[in-house]
Amino acid sequence: YLAWGSRRGGAGEAPVNLLGEEPAAGAPRSQPHIIFILADDQGFRDVGYHGSEIRTPTLDKLAAEGVKLENYYVQPMCTPSRSQLITGKYQIHTGLQHSIIRPTQPNCLPLDNVTLPQKLKEVGYSTHMVGKWHLGFYRRECMPMQRGFDSFFGSLLGSGDYYTHFKCDSPGICGYDLYENDNAAWDHDNGIYSTQMYTQKVQQILASHNPRKPIFLYIAYQAVHSPLQAPGRYFEHYRSINNINRRRYAAMLACLDEAINNVTLALRKYGYYENSIIIYSSDNGGQPMAGGSNWPLRGSKGTYWEGGIRAVGFVHSPLLKNKGSVCKELVHITDWFPTLITLAEGQIDEDIQLDGYDVWETISEGRRSPRVDILHNIDPIYTKAKNGSWAAGYGIWNTAIQSAIRVNHWKLLTGNPGYSDWVPPQAFSNAGPNRWHNERVSWSAGKTVWLFNITADPYERVDLSARHPEVVKQLLRRLSQFNKTAVPVRYPPKDPRSNPKLNGGVWGPWFKEDEKKKKSDKSKGANKQKKSKNKKKAN
Numbered sequence: 001y002l003a004w005g006s007r008r009g010g011a012g013e014a015p016v017n018l019l020g021e022e023p024a025a026g027a028p029r030s031q032p033h034i035i036f037i038l039a040d041d042q043g044f045r046d047v048g049y050h051g052s053e054i055r056t057p058t059l060d061k062l063a064a065e066g067v068k069l070e071n072y073y074v075q076p077m078c079t080p081s082r083s084q085l086i087t088g089k090y091q092i093h094t095g096l097q098h099s100i101i102r103p104t105q106p107n108c109l110p111l112d113n114v115t116l117p118q119k120l121k122e123v124g125y126s127t128h129m130v131g132k133w134h135l136g137f138y139r140r141e142c143m144p145m146q147r148g149f150d151s152f153f154g155s156l157l158g159s160g161d162y163y164t165h166f167k168c169d170s171p172g173i174c175g176y177d178l179y180e181n182d183n184a185a186w187d188h189d190n191g192i193y194s195t196q197m198y199t200q201k202v203q204q205i206l207a208s209h210n211p212r213k214p215i216f217l218y219i220a221y222q223a224v225h226s227p228l229q230a231p232g233r234y235f236e237h238y239r240s241i242n243n244i245n246r247r248r249y250a251a252m253l254a255c256l257d258e259a260i261n262n263v264t265l266a267l268r269k270y271g272y273y274e275n276s277i278i279i280y281s282s283d284n285g286g287q288p289m290a291g292g293s294n295w296p297l298r299g300s301k302g303t304y305w306e307g308g309i310r311a312v313g314f315v316h317s318p319l320l321k322n323k324g325s326v327c328k329e330l331v332h333i334t335d336w337f338p339t340l341i342t343l344a345e346g347q348i349d350e351d352i353q354l355d356g357y358d359v360w361e362t363i364s365e366g367r368r369s370p371r372v373d374i375l376h377n378i379d380p381i382y383t384k385a386k387n388g389s390w391a392a393g394y395g396i397w398n399t400a401i402q403s404a405i406r407v408n409h410w411k412l413l414t415g416n417p418g419y420s421d422w423v424p425p426q427a428f429s430n431a432g433p434n435r436w437h438n439e440r441v442s443w444s445a446g447k448t449v450w451l452f453n454i455t456a457d458p459y460e461r462v463d464l465s466a467r468h469p470e471v472v473k474q475l476l477r478r479l480s481q482f483n484k485t486a487v488p489v490r491y492p493p494k495d496p497r498s499n500p501k502l503n504g505g506v507w508g509p510w511f512k513e514d515e516k517k518k519k520s521d522k523s524k525g526a527n528k529q530k531k532s533k534n535k536k537k538a539n
Helices: 004-008 057-065 078-087 116-122 194-208 232-238 244-269 333-343 360-365 469-483 513-538
Strands: 033-039 067-069 126-132 151-155 166-170 173-176 215-220 276-282 313-316 325-327 373-379 402-407 410-414 449-453
Touching: 033 078, 033 244, 033 333, 057 244, 057 276, 057 313, 067 360, 078 116, 078 333, 116 126, 116 215, 116 333, 126 194, 151 194, 194 215, 194 244, 232 244, 244 276, 276 333, 333 360, 373 469, 402 469, 410 469, 449 469
Parallel strands: 033 215, 033 276, 067 325, 126 151, 126 215
Antiparallel strands: 067 313, 166 173, 276 313, 373 402, 402 410, 410 449
C-alpha cells in the first residue's frame, strides 16, 4: 500500500508503517485506534455463529478470530444503551431511566456528564461519529459536536427512512434528519441507502486521517431498525423466507455485514488495522414483529427478559492475547467507558461515579470479570403492574415498579417486565407474524416478582421466586440500595416548538438560550420596576 505521507506528497515525511512491524524507539505513541460499531435492534440469534439462517460471513470471521462475548448485556432500548456506552453510568444516574428521548421532547443526555469522546480527546485522539445519535438535540449544546466529537455525520433521531432520511413523529410533524457536523446535510440527500452512505463516510475519514495519530471512530448504524428497507440485490439469498418482515430484515443484515467488511478493508488499506481494537455490539434485542429473532432467549426489545438485554457482541483486534476464544464472564455496556479510556492511556477522574469496570484483561486474557452484578434498570414511572405492592416485596420494595437486577447467577424482575413469549424460528415460517408458534407461560395475573438462576436457566423457563424467598429479599435490598443513589427522572412533555416546520423543515435544536435569558431579564426588570413603585407608595 502507498504510505500515508507519500500519498499526500509530504516532502520529508516518514513513511507510515502499514505492515504492523514494531515501531522504532522514539516513534509516535502506541495508543490503539478504537473502532466501536453499534448495530441497531439486531436480535441475539441474528448472527451466523448463533445459528441464524441469515448469512453474516464478516461478523462470523471477525468474531471467530477475536473474542466472542457470550455473557454480554446492554439495555432494552436505543437511548438507554447509547447513554450508558458514552458515560459509563447506569440510567438511574443520568435521569434517563424511562423509555427513550422522543423527537419532540426538550431532553438530552445531561450536560454535566463527561463523555467517552471528551475523555479520549484529552489524550490526543481524533474523535469521529458516523450514524445514529439519539441522545437528544433540543439545545445546540446537546449535539454530538458539543459532546466531544470532532466530526459528526448521521441522524439525530431514533429512526427514519433509509433513503430519504425523512422522519414523521406524528401526522404533520415531519422533517429531514441527516446532519454533517452541526448543520443539515442537504448536499447528501442523494437517495443513498444509509448503511452504504455511512460506510462511505467512514472510508473517507480513514483515508484522510494520519494513522500514526490515534483515532476513535464511533459507527452507529441505523440498520437493522425499522422501517424495513434494503437494496434489491441483498434479497437474492432470502427469497425462500415467506415472512416478508423476516425477508427484509435478512436483506438489511446482509447489507450491514458487507458494510462492516468494507470498514475492516479500509482499516487495513490505510494502515490502522495492526494497532486497532474493533468492538461490535447490538444496542438491544431484536423485535420479532419487525423481523428480529432472539431465540432461544425469552422476550424482545423493550423488555427486561434476556431477549431484550442480552446482546450479540465481540472484540476483534491484533492486540488481543487470547484470540479465537469465548468470554463467558459478565460484561455490560457501561464497561466500555473505563476499559477504552484505560487502553487509550487516559485518566478517569476520581469524582466521576462510574458504574462500569475495566474489563480488558477479562476479554483479552480470559481473567475473571471484576463485575458481579448489573442493575438492568429501575423505572419509577413505569408502574403498570396493578397488583404490585410493598407487601409482595416483603416491605422492602414496591413490586409495581418495573425493575430488574442481576447479582452473580441470580436475576430478579419486578413489576411488568414486558412481552414475555419465546419466539422460535417457526414463527417466521408464514407470510405474516404467527403467534401460534410462540411459547407462553401462563401465571396468575397477580404476579409481580420473578427470580431466575440465569447461569443454569438462561432461557428463563423456571421461576424460583417461591422456592428461594431469602434470595428474593436479598436482591430486593440491593435494588433498594441502588435506588437511594438515583437522580430524578428526566421525561418532559413534548414542546410544540420542536416542529420541523418551524426550523426550515429540519429536525434540529429549537430551544434558544438567549430567548430564555431575555425573558428572565425582562421579568427581572419588571420585578425591579414593581419593587421601586411599591417603595415609592410606601414612602
